[in-house]
Amino acid sequence: MNAAERNNFVLIDQQRIEVNGEKSILELARKAGIDIPTFCYHSELSLYGACRMCVVEIEGRGVVTSCSTPPVPGMKILTNSPRVQRVRRTVLELLLANHDRDCTTCDKNGRCKLQELADRFGVRKIRFGERDEKLPLDESAPVVRDPNKCILCGDCVRMCEEVQGIGVLDFVNRGSRVMVAPAFNKKLQDVECVNCGQCSAVCPTGALVVKSEIDKAWAALHDEEKLVVAQVAPAVRVALGEEFGLPPGEIVTGKVVAALKRLGFDKVFDTCMAADLTVMEETAEFLNRIKKGENLPQFTSCCPAWVKYAEHNAADLLKNLSTCRSPQQIFGSVVKRHWAKKLGKKPEEVFVISIMPCSAKKFEAARPEFSVNGVRDVDLVLTTQELARMIRESGLLFDQLEVEAFDMPFGLTTGAGVIFGATGGVAEAVLRTAHSLLTCKPADEYANDGLFNFETVRGFEGLKEAVLEVDGLEVKVAVVHGLGNAKRLLAEVKEGKANYHLIEVMACPGGCVGGAGQPVATGGEAKKKRAQGLYSADKLSQLRKAHDNPAVARLYEQWLKKPNSSEAHKTLHTSYQMRGRITGEEITLLTSKQENKINLAVCVGTCCYLKGSYDTLKKLMEKAESEGVGDRINLHATFCLENCEKGGPSVRVDDTVVSGVTPDKVESFFTENILGKLKIPAESQ
Amino acid sequence: MGEVMQLKTGSEGIGVAGRRFTKVNEIIERHGRTPSALIPILQEVQEEYRYLPEEILTYIAVAMGLNPANVYGVATFYSQFSLAPKGKYVIRICDGTACHVRGSEKIKTALWEKLGLSDERKTTDDLRFTVETVSCLGACGLAPVVMINDRVYGQVTPEGINEIIDQIIAEEEGEKNAPEEN
Numbered sequence: 001m002n003a004a005e006r007n008n009f010v011l012i013d014q015q016r017i018e019v020n021g022e023k024s025i026l027e028l029a030r031k032a033g034i035d036i037p038t039f040c041y042h043s044e045l046s047l048y049g050a051c052r053m054c055v056v057e058i059e060g061r062g063v064v065t066s067c068s069t070p071p072v073p074g075m076k077i078l079t080n081s082p083r084v085q086r087v088r089r090t091v092l093e094l095l096l097a098n099h100d101r102d103c104t105t106c107d108k109n110g111r112c113k114l115q116e117l118a119d120r121f122g123v124r125k126i127r128f129g130e131r132d133e134k135l136p137l138d139e140s141a142p143v144v145r146d147p148n149k150c151i152l153c154g155d156c157v158r159m160c161e162e163v164q165g166i167g168v169l170d171f172v173n174r175g176s177r178v179m180v181a182p183a184f185n186k187k188l189q190d191v192e193c194v195n196c197g198q199c200s201a202v203c204p205t206g207a208l209v210v211k212s213e214i215d216k217a218w219a220a221l222h223d224e225e226k227l228v229v230a231q232v233a234p235a236v237r238v239a240l241g242e243e244f245g246l247p248p249g250e251i252v253t254g255k256v257v258a259a260l261k262r263l264g265f266d267k268v269f270d271t272c273m274a275a276d277l278t279v280m281e282e283t284a285e286f287l288n289r290i291k292k293g294e295n296l297p298q299f300t301s302c303c304p305a306w307v308k309y310a311e312h313n314a315a316d317l318l319k320n321l322s323t324c325r326s327p328q329q330i331f332g333s334v335v336k337r338h339w340a341k342k343l344g345k346k347p348e349e350v351f352v353i354s355i356m357p358c359s360a361k362k363f364e365a366a367r368p369e370f371s372v373n374g375v376r377d378v379d380l381v382l383t384t385q386e387l388a389r390m391i392r393e394s395g396l397l398f399d400q401l402e403v404e405a406f407d408m409p410f411g412l413t414t415g416a417g418v419i420f421g422a423t424g425g426v427a428e429a430v431l432r433t434a435h436s437l438l439t440c441k442p443a444d445e446y447a448n449d450g451l452f453n454f455e456t457v458r459g460f461e462g463l464k465e466a467v468l469e470v471d472g473l474e475v476k477v478a479v480v481h482g483l484g485n486a487k488r489l490l491a492e493v494k495e496g497k498a499n500y501h502l503i504e505v506m507a508c509p510g511g512c513v514g515g516a517g518q519p520v521a522t523g524g525e526a527k528k529k530r531a532q533g534l535y536s537a538d539k540l541s542q543l544r545k546a547h548d549n550p551a552v553a554r555l556y557e558q559w560l561k562k563p564n565s566s567e568a569h570k571t572l573h574t575s576y577q578m579r580g581r582i583t584g585e586e587i588t589l590l591t592s593k594q595e596n597k598i599n600l601a602v603c604v605g606t607c608c609y610l611k612g613s614y615d616t617l618k619k620l621m622e623k624a625e626s627e628g629v630g631d632r633i634n635l636h637a638t639f640c641l642e643n644c645e646k647g648g649p650s651v652r653v654d655d656t657v658v659s660g661v662t663p664d665k666v667e668s669f670f671t672e673n674i675l676g677k678l679k680i681p682a683e684s685q
Numbered sequence: 686m687g688e689v690m691q692l693k694t695g696s697e698g699i700g701v702a703g704r705r706f707t708k709v710n711e712i713i714e715r716h717g718r719t720p721s722a723l724i725p726i727l728q729e730v731q732e733e734y735r736y737l738p739e740e741i742l743t744y745i746a747v748a749m750g751l752n753p754a755n756v757y758g759v760a761t762f763y764s765q766f767s768l769a770p771k772g773k774y775v776i777r778i779c780d781g782t783a784c785h786v787r788g789s790e791k792i793k794t795a796l797w798e799k800l801g802l803s804d805e806r807k808t809t810d811d812l813r814f815t816v817e818t819v820s821c822l823g824a825c826g827l828a829p830v831v832m833i834n835d836r837v838y839g840q841v842t843p844e845g846i847n848e849i850i851d852q853i854i855a856e857e858e859g860e861k862n863a864p865e866e867n
Binding site: 161166167168169170171172173174181182183184191581582584585586587588589590591604605606609614617618621630635637639 | 700702703706707710738739740741742743744746747748752753754755756757758761762763764
């Protein structure tokens, strides 16, 4: 052994460990099989070093945080010295002193990291009393925020900002009053939160949890009058087993069906059938757009968190979103508007519960456009975790359940629908069908030769690309997951730098397999295993293209006629609405006490601001002054007139919104819309 | 259009609110849209409005391309920033060690009583006075010290502070005929 090699070692607890490019002592120690405890360390987030749980003692340097200290050859590190033990216990005691300790009734009971570490380090007494202040909960969104349980690790703040690119949450106040909250302590529903729930997925305590709606499910199941129908999303079948000790990625479809039947569901169907229907509609829409060359690139619309993100941040590109509803909502529509009718039942007599890996699906199902005469298409959304809890509550031994098959007719699926649960799945499913439709190859010519599998869109790379070439037609596809990646791609699309025809966006890293409703998965490994599980399920399917699904074919035959027909448009498609990024007050600039006055509001939201709405505003004020009508106008600056699509800057004149009022058009706008309106009362005075 | 121009308004042009808002934009332009300029921008905007209104903070976030949550986080971190309107006269009672032992508590109680304020109610309803305590004004030789806006008063007594307040009120009443901002 030469000197250089000898120099590449550190001593951790008397063990010689080789340093191999590890960035921190923490990383190195974990590789060496020592589980250093952490709250604020996540490999996918930036370093924060705030929780102080990962402390180690270095000879000659004292106690340091191992997450933010790189290993230097020759270091002598102790991970469990008396000093380290004392620091960790004290930190835990201090955290617990400020933590609402009603563990028995907490949603995270049994899965809470604070609870786990307090137990692991034997904290049995807290010397510092209890939290005396009880702050109100925010239950406005599918993610419930309980500030009394927050330990200020900042995981949620960094997840939302760094991975999702949104930044809804941040630290507020200072010292003992610090808390994590949205801007101005608003509720989550009043800011640009997209309900992806990734904050709750990294939250070590019960401070951020996905809202539980189990009680509503039991109520429906115990209601004799109701026909309760389940739909199970693809990503659920490769993750639910983890809650019962099975490895990630194990396909437990048969057990999920059996469990749902035993819980009392009358029918158990597969959301993948609806995904196949989505592929039919979305591919037809896509090929039509290609033919006409309009509204390209087409963005997928299956992910409700992405849809809401686009509504907040990409109003000018909303026309590029596929108008197809997500598989969840397509399923609800098929069951309530078609299948129920065939059974002679009214939509309100059928209760649709979907089992989803996702918190945003709860928001999606409650969107007003997915109700007809007050009856929702999907009545209730349960997460994978909620289903696991119901199974435990009912006393079923999950691993011993005999497998059962989905009910017909909506249990018939193809591999195309199954891979919807992983990033790249929707794009691949659409490409498979588009390829077949374009080449007019009969179904049985489908070969698993890799060419038609479009494997380049699989995997966990942030941005994946594929090119499909058919008869000289070149279709360029991009796939992104994690909204931070989507944000970067959107910027390129807006600048005209990204040249794609189809873009798949999934809000959560890894796609639905990494959804916030799934069992907690630290690191990317479990998510990758789940995705592999879905691709194996696809490989095992006899049918792998959506248009080969006989159940889908029958729906077209009996009801929808053909993809994108008027009936399909009515029941399977939707529209989008622009949303401001924050609800808030307007800035008052001019106030008129006169009776005959004009109410003017200039939008200074992001879209309009970037198009120069401030200058418009300033010119309007100057113009009002020079024309001497300053006291006849109520002038406000407002944060979104939800008119971004038509092109800013937007100005609201009384009840009408005028778009495209750029600074150079103020002159003519003023003459037409303001002086013109004020003239009549002026003359009559 | 000619007739309209003859409309005599008697207004004061674009008004206080409009002028203040144009000022906000000037401040942002002058400092540039870099995140490190946020604190000086907030300081100057607070000079203009005497506090940081929510809608103005949202505007600053939009203009600087930051999240409103970030801007709110910074604004709530520093005690120099106020998200509630402050009075025209901000009275800072020094409660550092020297002032504390020489009776700053009594001055605070006297002021609270005089102006009907308390620990929770720091500003009078007419937005004339705000009473705050600060840790040290650095004038321990003059303890106890009170600052009213930019003016320092040394060796203040409860009676003395009452007189100062009465004087300010008298001046204000005298000015009342002249149009006051806001």
